[in-house]
Amino acid sequence: xxxREIPVSAWIGILGILVAFFCAxxxxxxxxxxxxxxxxxxxxxxxxxxxLGTDNLGRDLLSRMxxxxxxxxxxxxxxxxxxxxxxxxxxxxxxVSRGLVDQVLSRFNDLMMSIPTLILALVVLAxxxxxxxxxxxxxxxxxxxxxxxxxxxxxxxxAVMEFVEAARLRGEGKLWIIFRxxxxxxxxPLLAEFGLRFAFxxxxxxxxxxxxxxxxxxAADWGGMVKDNKDGxxxxxxxxxxxxxxxxxxxxxxxLVVDWLLKRTSSLKGGRxxx
Amino acid sequence: MHExxxxxxxxxxxxxxxxxxxxRDITIVEDVSFDLSKGRVLGLIGESxxxxxxxxxxxxxxxxxxxxxxxxxxxxxxxxILALDKAGIRKVRxxxxxxxxxxxxxxxxxxxxLGDQVIEASLTHKLMTAQEARRRAAYLFGVLxxxxxxxxxxxYPHQVSGGQLQRAxxxxxxxxxxxxxxxxxxxxxxxxxxxxxxxxxxxHAIEETRTAALYITHDLAVVAQISDDIMVLRQGxxxxxxxxxxxxxxxxxxxxxALVNVRQAKxxxxxxxxxxxLRVDHVTAAYGNGFTxxxxxxxxxxxxxxxxxxxxxxxxxxxxxxxxxxxxxxxEGTITFxxxxxxxxxxxxxxxxxxxxxxxxxxxxxAMNPRxxxxxxxxxxxxxxxxxxxxxxxxxxxELLEQIEMASGFVDRYPAELSGGQKQRVAIARAxxxxxxxxxxxxxxxxxxxxxxEGILSLLMRLQAETQVSYMFITHDIAIxxxxxxxxxxxxxxxxxxxxxxxxxxSPPFDDYTDLLLKSVPEMxxxxxxxxxxxxxxxxxxx
Numbered sequence: 001x002x003x004r005e006i007p008v009s010a011w012i013g014i015l016g017i018l019v020a021f022f023c024a025x026x027x028x029x030x031x032x033x034x035x036x037x038x039x040x041x042x043x044x045x046x047x048x049x050x051x052l053g054t055d056n057l058g059r060d061l062l063s064r065m066x067x068x069x070x071x072x073x074x075x076x077x078x079x080x081x082x083x084x085x086x087x088x089x090x091x092x093x094x095x096v097s098r099g100l101v102d103q104v105l106s107r108f109n110d111l112m113m114s115i116p117t118l119i120l121a122l123v124v125l126a127x128x129x130x131x132x133x134x135x136x137x138x139x140x141x142x143x144x145x146x147x148x149x150x151x152x153x154x155x156x157x158x159a160v161m162e163f164v165e166a167a168r169l170r171g172e173g174k175l176w177i178i179f180r181x182x183x184x185x186x187x188x189p190l191l192a193e194f195g196l197r198f199a200f201x202x203x204x205x206x207x208x209x210x211x212x213x214x215x216x217x218x219a220a221d222w223g224g225m226v227k228d229n230k231d232g233x234x235x236x237x238x239x240x241x242x243x244x245x246x247x248x249x250x251x252x253x254x255x256l257v258v259d260w261l262l263k264r265t266s267s268l269k270g271g272r273x274x275x
Numbered sequence: 276m277h278e279x280x281x282x283x284x285x286x287x288x289x290x291x292x293x294x295x296x297x298x299r300d301i302t303i304v305e306d307v308s309f310d311l312s313k314g315r316v317l318g319l320i321g322e323s324x325x326x327x328x329x330x331x332x333x334x335x336x337x338x339x340x341x342x343x344x345x346x347x348x349x350x351x352x353x354x355x356i357l358a359l360d361k362a363g364i365r366k367v368r369x370x371x372x373x374x375x376x377x378x379x380x381x382x383x384x385x386x387x388x389l390g391d392q393v394i395e396a397s398l399t400h401k402l403m404t405a406q407e408a409r410r411r412a413a414y415l416f417g418v419l420x421x422x423x424x425x426x427x428x429x430x431y432p433h434q435v436s437g438g439q440l441q442r443a444x445x446x447x448x449x450x451x452x453x454x455x456x457x458x459x460x461x462x463x464x465x466x467x468x469x470x471x472x473x474x475x476x477x478x479h480a481i482e483e484t485r486t487a488a489l490y491i492t493h494d495l496a497v498v499a500q501i502s503d504d505i506m507v508l509r510q511g512x513x514x515x516x517x518x519x520x521x522x523x524x525x526x527x528x529x530x531x532x533a534l535v536n537v538r539q540a541k542x543x544x545x546x547x548x549x550x551x552x553l554r555v556d557h558v559t560a561a562y563g564n565g566f567t568x569x570x571x572x573x574x575x576x577x578x579x580x581x582x583x584x585x586x587x588x589x590x591x592x593x594x595x596x597x598x599x600x601x602x603x604x605x606x607e608g609t610i611t612f613x614x615x616x617x618x619x620x621x622x623x624x625x626x627x628x629x630x631x632x633x634x635x636x637x638x639x640x641x642a643m644n645p646r647x648x649x650x651x652x653x654x655x656x657x658x659x660x661x662x663x664x665x666x667x668x669x670x671x672x673x674e675l676l677e678q679i680e681m682a683s684g685f686v687d688r689y690p691a692e693l694s695g696g697q698k699q700r701v702a703i704a705r706a707x708x709x710x711x712x713x714x715x716x717x718x719x720x721x722x723x724x725x726x727x728x729e730g731i732l733s734l735l736m737r738l739q740a741e742t743q744v745s746y747m748f749i750t751h752d753i754a755i756x757x758x759x760x761x762x763x764x765x766x767x768x769x770x771x772x773x774x775x776x777x778x779x780x781x782s783p784p785f786d787d788y789t790d791l792l793l794k795s796v797p798e799m800x801x802x803x804x805x806x807x808x809x810x811x812x813x814x815x816x817x818x
Contacts, residue, residue: 162642168621169600170659170709171629184646 006260013087013256020250023069031063034216043237046135052242056228065246066067072247075136075215083201084194087147089182092178094148095155106152112145118207122274125213139204143197150193154186161185195258198229199251206247222247241252278310279352279487280334280455286346287329287338287511303342304382304511309504313454314485318519320534322724323695327491331457334489336364336370337398351766352454359694373448377460379440383432390428393447402451415446417605418483419476435806438469442476449484456481457489459669462497466587467751467795474500474797475808488723493724495534496797500804507531520801533726535799542581542736544761544777548562549574551611551744553582553713558608560598568594570770571608576762581775583756585792586766595717595766599747600634614714621775630660633706637718639698643690643713649676649701650686656708675704679734696727700734707738716748732759753796757781765789 002111006014023030031160032051033039044054052061052075089208112120121138128134136211158164159182166183171240222243229240276648287304297690300349313316319327329342333349336356356367363480368374373396376382383392393415394408401444403411409428413630416424419442423663432440443460448456448737461477462470463670464469478501483487492498497503498519505522506531507514515528526532568591576582584592597603599610612631636642643652653672657663663671673683699719706714716735720728736759750756756763756777763780765773767788773780785793794811797803 162636162638163644166634166636166642166705167600169602169629169634170656171624171626172659180647181644185644 009256010260013253013260016249016253019071020069020253023066024073027070027152029067031066033060033063033222035059035064035067035136038065043235043239046238052238053239055225055239056232061225061242062089064220064225065093065222065243068222068225068243071132071215071219071247072202072205072222072223075205075221076198078137079143079205080194080198080201082136083143083197084190086127086140087184088190089178090144090149091148091151092155092182093174095152095159096174096177097183102152105148105154109145109148112142113149117142117204121208122211122213123206125208130213130216132215135205135208139208142204146192147190147197150189151186154189155182158182158185163170177241191258191262195255196253200212201248202251231264246253278312278350280311280489281308281350282333282347283308283350283351284309284347285330285333285344287326287333287342288345289338289342290627293780297596298636303513304509306347307508307513308347308508308509309506309516310490311455311487311504315504316481316490316502317488318498318505319491319508320493320498321508321514322493322507322726324510324742325508327508327510328459330508331459331491332374334455337366337368343799366400366752369453370400370402370451370452371449372455372457373453375441375448375456375458375461378464379444379461380432382444383440385432387431388428389430389432389435389443393443393450395427396447397451400451408450409450411444412450413709415449415480415630418480419443420447420479421446422471424763433551434471438473440466440752441465441473445477445480449480449486452484453486455487455489457491459491461491463492463494467580467797468587468791470497470797471795471804471807473541477501479805494801495523495725495796496799499799499801500797503661504658507534523799525803540763542759545577545580546628548577548580548762548776550577550611552578553747554611555595555599556609558595558605558610560605562601567606568769569598571604572766572771573608574764574771574774576745576747578712578745579739581739581746581759583760583763584747584749584766585751585753585756585763586772587751587792590766591767591769593717594633594719594769596747596749599715600632626660630656630709632710633709633711633714635699635702635706635714635716635719638718638722639695639702640690642702643698645690648689649693652690652701653704653708656705656796660709671708674712675708678706678707678738693812694727695723696730699723699731701730703734703738707742710742713745713747716746718750721750721752735759753760753781753793765792 033126038057039060040050040054040058042054042056044050046053052064052065055061055064062114092106093103121142124138125134164177164181167177173174202223205221206226207216209224210227211220215224217224226240229237232239285304285307286302288300288302291301295390307330309317309652319325319330332338333344334351336344336349336359338344344357348546350359351371356364365619383389390409390412393412394405397403397408397411398405412428413424416427421439421442423426427443435443445461457533458477462473465473474497482704490498491503497799502519504517505519506516507528508520509530513814515522515526515531522531523535526535555572555574558569560569572595574582584595593818594603598605601619601624604619618628618697650669650672654668657671667685672686676683676685677787681697681700685693690701693701723731732755735746739746748759760777763773763777764771765780765788770804772786772788780789781793785806791811794807
């Protein structure tokens with residue numbers, strides 16, 4: 001893959017994601033002030049000393065955005081990746097095995113999906129100790145039920161193809177069939193879903209933070225910052241919109257990259273060839 | 276006096292999008308001219324990619340996909356339809372020129388009754404009232420030999436057989452009383468025993484309605500029965516154009532001669548057929564829902580020989596292969612391989628048992644993972660059964676490619692980058708990689724063009740001579756059976772009708788079904804259709 005062949009839209013996406021990661025990795029060095037440091041008065045306007053103004057407690061908004069990228073990215077990305085790892089493996093196992101395994105997994109999945117996600121998350125997080133690992137696990141578990149549904153449906157389509165039968169006849173094990181025969185042929189819908197799920201995870205973390213169950217103050221995260229500054233909107237103060245836009249921009253960037261990957265993988269499948 | 280349809284110097288181009296390159300225009304059809312007068316039938320024949328369907332659609336001023344008609348003219352009754360605007364073309368399509376597609380099952384809307392769909396064009400073009408159209412439809416159903424013509428139109432597409440559906444589609448095309456019908460491979464997807472009836476029905480209907488027709492097919496023997504003239508096409512250019520008689524009896528071009536003389540390969544059957552490497556004993560098999568597909572089948576296959584299984588679709592021949600591979604364990608009966616009882620279910624078989632029996636599928640497209648390169652496809656059995664890796668494996672892959680007469684440059688290609696014949700060769704190489712003792716071939720050539728299929732057959736024969744592998748060859752094509760088999764099993768509705776050495780099975784006295792099957796195979800001879808219909812003992816059921 002030559003850099004020249006990557007379309008502009010994908011470059012924009014890659015750039016956006018890199019900026020977010022750069023902020024997350026080097027936060028202590030690039031942030032002008034500390035994460036929890038109160039540096040000015042409440043809701044100072046943009047520009048001047050504080051590039052993005054200050055928040056509801058007088059903390060520098062830019063610094064908190066940079067630190068917030070850490071938590072938001074870590075939680076959303078690891079939760080989505082985990083959700084996909086679990087959802088895809090289990091759904092493919094169900095599609096390849098059929099019979100009892102499929103029934104047990106699918107019905108359990110239905111059971112999970114029948115409980116409203118937010119309520120389930122609230123209950124679980126209220127009972128368990130509040131730390132970032134638990135948070136990631138809970139979000140991953142909830143998201144994985146959606147991934148399972150999609151994964152099983154696309155895998156069933158591929159599992160009946162003759163090349164899968166040929167692999168069975170060769171005597172291949174389930175792992176080979178799942179990861180070598182089926183997975184490469186289901187990448188397109190799964191990638192599309194990944195972009196979507198990632199955006200949803202960010203929103204879900206934000207929702208939980210908003211309700212006070214996600215990332216605990218004073219640690220910064222973009223969703224929590226929207227909540228902290230929401231009252232300002234009534235007074236015409238735009239502090240809440242900054243983290244909000246950052247969430248939107250990151251979701252768009254991820255989806256730009258995913259769209260490009262999608263085009264690449266789908267051109268592999270149809271028509272004559274690829275590279 | 277001008278002809279009904281005159282095509283002059285037709286040129287059709289399309290834009291190709293080769294991966295990693297700039298899109299470029301390619302010429303699909305170049306400088307094709309022909310005339311068709313009222314009541315005559317012109318056969319367009321050629322391999323896939325010859326441009327025959329594209330030419331057929333040009334009579335409807337239609338370019339499929341990105342194909343564009345860029346040169347020449349198509350004169351319908353003296354009027355150039357390529358110059359018409361959209362509204363003008365709409366008046367021509369469906370009313371004056373109609374189209375019969377290859378797959379009637381895909382061309383009918385399953386949610387509407389056949390009768391409503393058949394008369395639809397007549398109504399939208401305001402050619403007749405609903406009542407007149409219905410009457411005409413019933414008349415056409417009768418002409419086409421459909422059962423209960425008065426009420427046939429009340430059925431839904433899923434309630435009739437494939438052959439009936441194809442005839443209903445012909446009725447749909449004929450309903451508006453068009454001047455020209457384009458038949459695009461109307462019998463290719465049908466069984467031979469069904470094909471003969473549909474062919475006869477179409478021929479009768481064309482004669483009855485005095486409609487002109489373009490008949491597109493890849494099967495010269497079929498087109499010889501129905502058309503007055505034949506045009507042979509190759510890569511978008513005319514190879515030969517003449518009367519049916521001249522093309523069949525005295526072909527002038529080498530390519531036409533090759534088409535006429537295809538399947539000349541003959542193999543003498545083995546003398547000694549007593550030995551049994553594979554023995555199927557009283558096998559009865561059923562699918563999960565209790566539907567029995569095989570009834571008490573017993574046959575055997577000697578080592579290094581070829582057993583051909585023939586029968587129409589639904590006769591259970593593919594199911595027999597599934598039973599032998601273990602995909603569908605038999606309900607009763609046993610299968611012995613090399614003197615030892617074969618484990619019935621696939622999941623209980625040892626790796627060595629699996630290695631010794633390989634399967635080649637009909638559709639090489641779906642039988643290979645589109646995301647794996649040729650190296651991975653052929654290399655996997657080598658790693659799996661023989662533990663080969665790295666350079667050793669690559670060397671063996673290249674050796675196998677050489678065996679299937681393909682250059683070693685193909686190792687890094689994906690299946691989508693291969694032609695149909697090449698794909699089937701790679702599938703054969705994948706089977707060979709396991710060094711099997713028996714290969715089950717499930718119609719490996721039926722999706723291929725005749726000349727390509729011939730290449731695959733001779734490759735299989737050569738490999739048998741070299742490696743002493745046995746074949747169980749499932750086919751519906753009697754010509755292939757004559758060419759390659761040592762013994763033959765004829766199947767009909769899940770039962771074994773006839774089994775024995777080729778010479779005995781394919782010579783009289785015949786039972787009724789074998790007689791029908793043999794008589795239904797089109798022969799490269801003008802007038803075969805009438806003769807076959809007159810002499811057969813049994814009519815094909817339900818068609």
